[in-house]
Amino acid sequence: MMNRRNTRLPRRAAQSGFSLIEIVIVITLIALIAAFVVNKVAGQSDRAKVKLATVQVQDLAEKVQQFENDTGSLPNSLDDLVTAPSNMSGWLGPYTKPAGLKDPWNHAFEYRVPGDGKPFDLICLGKDGKPGGESVDADIAFE
Secondary structure (H helix, E strand, O other), rough: OOOOOOOOOOOOOOOOOOHHHHHHHHHHHHHHHHHHHHHHHHHHHHHHOOOOHHHHHHHHHHHHHHHHHHHOOOOOHHHHHOOOOOOOOOOOOOOHHHHHEEOOOOOOOOOEOOOOOOOOOEOOOOOOOOOOHHHHHEEEEEO
């Protein structure tokens, strides 16, 4: 006779693995960590945009001054930096691209001639696009 061996493994009393409660707890912890990271990254993004807007205001003001040096007068609007105004001699532009007339939040810069005690005012209205505000909503003006 043939001797058969029992090839079955002994049955375990309990199956191994994670319970539903353990999985829910792990998913909740991952969601909390992800929310914290997203909040920190979003805050850094706003600060970076404020710094970029400050640089853009300075750069655009220098382009306005270059326009004045070339033509002998300030532009009537920032669009004059992109497209030559009619009857304008000395224009050596374009001084910027149309995208250069928008702040990091895609709002148009505010430009006024004459300015408040200066030849011109150039202002970024911040994240909210409205005058005034605090933090990332604060105005950034050329000094």
